[in-house]
Amino acid sequence: MTIIENNPELMAEDRNDEENYEGAQTPLRRFLSDFCEARLAVFGFFIILVIALVAIMAPFIAPTDPYNLATVSILDSRLEPGEAMMSGTIAYLGTDGAGRDMVSAMIYGLRISLGVGIGSGIIAMLIGISFGLLSAYAGGKIDSVFMRIVDIQLSFPAILVALVLLVTLGKGVDKTIIALVVVQWAYYARTIRGTALVERRREYIESAVCLGLSKNRIMFRHLLPNCLAPMIVVGTMQIAHAISLEATLSFLGLGMPQTEPSLGRLISNGFEYILSGKYWISVYPGIALLITIVSINLVGDRLRDVLNPRLQK
Amino acid sequence: MSFSDSPTLEVKDLKTYFFTKGGIARAVDGVSFSVGRGKVLGLVGESGSGKTVTGFSILGLVDEPGRVVSGEILYRGENLVSASMGRMRELRGLNISMIFQDPMMTLNPVLRIDTQMIEAIQAHEKISKDDARQRARDVLGQVGIASPDERLRAYPHQFSGGMRQRVAIAIALLNKPDLIVADEPTTALDVTIQGQILYEVQKLCSQTGTALIWITHDLSVVAGLADDICVMYAGRIVEQGSVNSVLDNPRHPYTHGLISSVPSRNRRGVPLAQIPGMAPSLLKLPKGCSFGPRCPQVTADCGIIPNISMLDKGRQLRCHNPLDALVSPKLKD
Numbered sequence A: 001m002t003i004i005e006n007n008p009e010l011m012a013e014d015r016n017d018e019e020n021y022e023g024a025q026t027p028l029r030r031f032l033s034d035f036c037e038a039r040l041a042v043f044g045f046f047i048i049l050v051i052a053l054v055a056i057m058a059p060f061i062a063p064t065d066p067y068n069l070a071t072v073s074i075l076d077s078r079l080e081p082g083e084a085m086m087s088g089t090i091a092y093l094g095t096d097g098a099g100r101d102m103v104s105a106m107i108y109g110l111r112i113s114l115g116v117g118i119g120s121g122i123i124a125m126l127i128g129i130s131f132g133l134l135s136a137y138a139g140g141k142i143d144s145v146f147m148r149i150v151d152i153q154l155s156f157p158a159i160l161v162a163l164v165l166l167v168t169l170g171k172g173v174d175k176t177i178i179a180l181v182v183v184q185w186a187y188y189a190r191t192i193r194g195t196a197l198v199e200r201r202r203e204y205i206e207s208a209v210c211l212g213l214s215k216n217r218i219m220f221r222h223l224l225p226n227c228l229a230p231m232i233v234v235g236t237m238q239i240a241h242a243i244s245l246e247a248t249l250s251f252l253g254l255g256m257p258q259t260e261p262s263l264g265r266l267i268s269n270g271f272e273y274i275l276s277g278k279y280w281i282s283v284y285p286g287i288a289l290l291i292t293i294v295s296i297n298l299v300g301d302r303l304r305d306v307l308n309p310r311l312q313k
Numbered sequence B: 001m002s003f004s005d006s007p008t009l010e011v012k013d014l015k016t017y018f019f020t021k022g023g024i025a026r027a028v029d030g031v032s033f034s035v036g037r038g039k040v041l042g043l044v045g046e047s048g049s050g051k052t053v054t055g056f057s058i059l060g061l062v063d064e065p066g067r068v069v070s071g072e073i074l075y076r077g078e079n080l081v082s083a084s085m086g087r088m089r090e091l092r093g094l095n096i097s098m099i100f101q102d103p104m105m106t107l108n109p110v111l112r113i114d115t116q117m118i119e120a121i122q123a124h125e126k127i128s129k130d131d132a133r134q135r136a137r138d139v140l141g142q143v144g145i146a147s148p149d150e151r152l153r154a155y156p157h158q159f160s161g162g163m164r165q166r167v168a169i170a171i172a173l174l175n176k177p178d179l180i181v182a183d184e185p186t187t188a189l190d191v192t193i194q195g196q197i198l199y200e201v202q203k204l205c206s207q208t209g210t211a212l213i214w215i216t217h218d219l220s221v222v223a224g225l226a227d228d229i230c231v232m233y234a235g236r237i238v239e240q241g242s243v244n245s246v247l248d249n250p251r252h253p254y255t256h257g258l259i260s261s262v263p264s265r266n267r268r269g270v271p272l273a274q275i276p277g278m279a280p281s282l283l284k285l286p287k288g289c290s291f292g293p294r295c296p297q298v299t300a301d302c303g304i305i306p307n308i309s310m311l312d313k314g315r316q317l318r319c320h321n322p323l324d325a326l327v328s329p330k331l332k333d
Helices: A008-023 A027-036 A039-056 A102-138 A140-155 A158-169 A173-199 A203-210 A215-226 A228-251 A263-271 A280-307 B051-059 B085-091 B113-122 B129-142 B148-152 B161-173 B191-208 B219-225 B243-248 B253-260
Strands: B009-020 B023-035 B040-044 B066-075 B096-099 B179-183 B211-216 B228-233 B236-242
Touching: A027 A039, A027 A280, A039 A102, A039 A280, A102 A140, A102 A173, A102 A215, A102 A228, A102 A263, A102 A280, A140 A173, A158 A173, A158 A228, A173 A215, A173 A228, A203 A215, A203 B096, A215 A228, A228 A263, A228 A280, A263 A280, B009 B051, B023 B040, B023 B051, B023 B066, B023 B211, B023 B228, B023 B236, B040 B051, B040 B219, B051 B066, B051 B096, B051 B179, B051 B211, B096 B161, B113 B129, B113 B148, B113 B161, B129 B148, B129 B161, B161 B191, B191 B211, B191 B219, B211 B219, B219 B243, B228 B243, B228 B253, B236 B243, B236 B253
Parallel strands: B040 B211, B040 B228, B096 B179, B179 B211
Antiparallel strands: B009 B023, B009 B066, B228 B236
């Protein structure tokens, strides 16, 4: 049953459409070309890639294993950059107070810092998305309750909440991640609720309701994908924030244990020697931390510009 | 009006109010009508006259602070006002579907057309993905989309406005509903595409026996498409009847005003007739007949809300001072 057969106007319209169809950029391609307009962001992205690769490949790249107490010797402690250790390996960035090669310690420390930052970021994002989406979709009392919890959470300084939690829970990777998730989820929840409140008023949600789709399907398949752009931006920024927060906590003596030092822990370890001229123990991990966070923020900034509909040309 | 066999949808004394901070807005205040199999009902009125809320009430889409206060919406004898959420979900998309005004907004921008169509089918039927895709393809062809196979794999942004509205209509038709509520579906489209879509829809209704409620403010669309017409003003139906009798011979001053304000090529250069004033705010309706303050025929009687009077051939009218049967503005050509 074809209703319109060879209607000339319709065919003309189809042809026009066909041209658009071929020439149309996919949203992904447009996004990529927009993103690449900023050199600095692309540079930041490559730095992140390199850092991530180094972190992932740590056991193969690092000259020594800083966690292996059998090979770490106290006799190697506080060697200057370039000196040879007992094993004969040259410590290009010196060694720390425990006799660990700084290059290896930093590579492993980066691995922990990134792992904790990204891990906690992803978990917090999942929790935040679930709460925020439900809050926006259900509205009413559920919304009020969830958002008051978020308000309370956000009214405490992040560092204070994390400190209290870590003092109670103790040290360790898992506990640090828990503390960071508790501190961060509320940001995600509030951001996605804001977006979802706007999106759920759109007609395509109403028409999905009209098609008789189930609530879960509407929420996760129709609403969620349309709310993801701001989440990418917040996620990037929050991961940088989590990494620096973890460094702060470790610097203060909480967070990561002495045996598995993260970048923050390494900075803190070197702090006691910094006035005696042994700068390298603190300064090099500090630079590594700085480069990591600045690169992530450069990328995050660009993402915010590209994904912001108000700034779109 | 042919009410001989039982109508697909019967709305009886429907009242949908919005309980806002500023007071109660009686968006729909005692509306009754019915649509039979294969019939098209045009619901006409200015912005804010309650047309869309009537449509939303039928599908159970009225959101807080609004609610259906009283009345019955009988779909094949089943009262939708008291139906459970689950039952409404079963009916939506399968038996009753809706077409929205803005085709740019009704398709989810991040999902491909085939995803959206297949899930609409699978929401109501246990059917394999391939069979569902096949049906989606057929329906797309049916609403005049060329090379439907290719189009199924496209995203909404790759379509023009007219094509998108066609896709939206195709989605509404997927499950062969008995009733379609179309809320100004052609308002955002240009006239040639509007013409095609009207033609398609009309043909579909007569072929499949689907009842259609066409909500619009465009009288010329209703004139060409609908069988019956309801003219709404400030939440009430002021005049109702078959399209020809109402448009050729409007008895309510508001209907008359609406028809006279349609531009016509026979009166070029002559200032268009207007209805003076503006549609009243639903929160501050005038006492008595709400059209009173704008009505040229107003008398002291109009301080009381007029009752519905039945005229011949199923025509209904809500006016104290109806116009003569002889006053007939020309809408056609």
